[in-house]
Amino acid sequence: MPAYAYTGLSPAGKTIKGIETADSVPALKALLKRQGVYLTAVTETTRGASGGGGGTGSGGGGREIDLGQLFDRVRPKDVAAMTRLMSTLLCAGVTLPESLLALTDQVESPRFKNVLSDVGSKVNEGSSLADALAGHPKVFSKLYINMVRAGEASGSLETVLIRIADFMDQQEELRGKVTTAMFYPMAMGLVGVGVVTLLMVKVVPGIAEMFAGQGAELPFTTRSLIAISAVISGYWWLLIMLMVGAVYGFRKWHSTPAGRELTDRVILSMPVVGGLARKIAIARFARTLSTMLASGVQLLQALDIVRSLLGNVVLEKVLTTARDEIREGAGIAPSLKRSGQFPPLVTHMIAVGERSGQLEQMLTDLANAYDRETSAAITRATAVLEPIMIVAMGGSVGFIVFAIMTPILQMNQMGGH
Incomplete structure (x- = not known):
């Protein structure tokens, strides 16, 4: 059974690296999913499996298969859906760090998952949501960031997020x-x-x-x-x-x-x-x-x-x-x-x-x-x-x-x- 050096994301949004044996890459992906790990990259290797968190290694001359970045991009409608869900969670009394963690698990795009994981980490470290979003200008526009900043300053972030989601949906509809x-x-x-x-x-x-x-x-x-x-x-x-x-x-x-x-x-x-x-x-x-x-x-x-x-x-x-x-x-x-x-x-x-x-x-x-x-x-x-x-x-x-x-x-x- 071949061994694979993999990189993935834990439920908390942390990067995990390890080596695991599986019949194929899809089988490895299913195995890690049952363990709560979202696979982002995998390389076939000759090193033995090490159940949990060793280095990926470079032996074996395997070719890296980047599952997280290949043909993956964050679409405006994905950002709008995430924004609406965040507003719903905040209105329900869920804290912002918990909301970001839940959204990281919710999204399907590996790239977007990495972005939200990074935003969540910065918010946990004490950064404001607007400042954390500003680190990803290709995903969150200047308009988005400034509206979030204004919402945080006025204490009406939930309402502002709904407005942002409605605005993005309307713009996407017009573009369509x-x-x-x-x-x-x-x-x-x-x-x-x-x-x-x-x-x-x-x-x-x-x-x-x-x-x-x-x-x-x-x-x-x-x-x-x-x-x-x-x-x-x-x-x-x-x-x-x-x-x-x-x-x-x-x-x-x-x-x-x-x-x-x-x-x-x-x-x-x-x-x-x-x-x-x-x-x-x-x-x-x-x-x-x-x-x-x-x-x-x-x-x-x-x-x-x-x-x-x-x-x-x-x-x-x-x-x-x-x-x-x-x-x-x-x-x-x-x-x-x-x-x-x-x-x-x-x-x-x-x-x-x-x-x-x-x-x-x-x-x-x-x-x-x-x-x-x-x-x-x-x-x-x-x-x-x-x-x-x-x-x-x-x-x-x-x-x-x-x-x-x-x-x-x-x-x-x-x-x-």
């Missing part, structure tokens, strides 16, 4: 709607490009040879089609290099401040895409700012965080200006209105919220309204893109068929005469 809406047009585009490329590479060259043997005068459309096919067939490698170079050059240029600002400004001015991008940004702005203000985060700090989440340099500059003016005693609404980038409805509702002292509620209502607008805009954008893709595909294939059939019909007519 956009992805789903764009999938069909993109799939159609890829299929269309594939069909046209296949025709140009496989079908048109054969037709061109047939026409060359006839020695007949070909129409302009047919000559153009044959020339395009010859370029694609003979210089496909150069075309790929040019496309890769163009994509690389655009990404390099877009990474500069001027390039990104110009790109974002063009996106906002586009007929269909611009309206959708603006609605998504406004919904994110209103929802995030409302959630942070309701959780006790100060307005200036909240604007700094919201600004980094908009994903559009033009709107980010507007919020930067608004933050600076608020620091000098101005309100949010006048600055947003002067920019011309936020619709009148947005600035009006924010102004009403500021005057009535109900800015958080007004932002929530605004976010709900723009979420509905975003869903409707996505539906309209999809309805516009689908016929455009169909017409483009049909037009490309139709041009190829027309260019091929025209000289054939001319030859048949000449033969009839």
